[in-house]
Amino acid sequence: MYNLVIEGNESFKEAKRKGSTMNTATEIKGIISVTSHYSLGGCFFLETQCHDYDEYTRIPSAVSFDGRQYGKTGWNSDRGVAYLKTGRPFATCI
Numbered sequence: 001m002y003n004l005v006i007e008g009n010e011s012f013k014e015a016k017r018k019g020s021t022m023n024t025a026t027e028i029k030g031i032i033s034v035t036s037h038y039s040l041g042g043c044f045f046l047e048t049q050c051h052d053y054d055e056y057t058r059i060p061s062a063v064s065f066d067g068r069q070y071g072k073t074g075w076n077s078d079r080g081v082a083y084l085k086t087g088r089p090f091a092t093c094i
Contacts, residue, residue: 032059035081037066043087046070050082062090 036047071088
């Protein structure tokens, strides 16, 4: 069994002080974890875990997945899921 430890976290500092050789994970910037993708009524949808509003605001407004562009459309707090879908107009910031 592996423990996920974030560097800078108190338990990580304590483990290092005690000489533990724990495995660590580093966040990959610009990446979101897709938990589900499907099509419905000619549109494609992505779902990603999202447990609270702060987490929802950190999800990008638009992402590219499997050659398609998806726009953030909403969040279901009961299921802890945010949704992104195709078929939305996009503009490029300059």
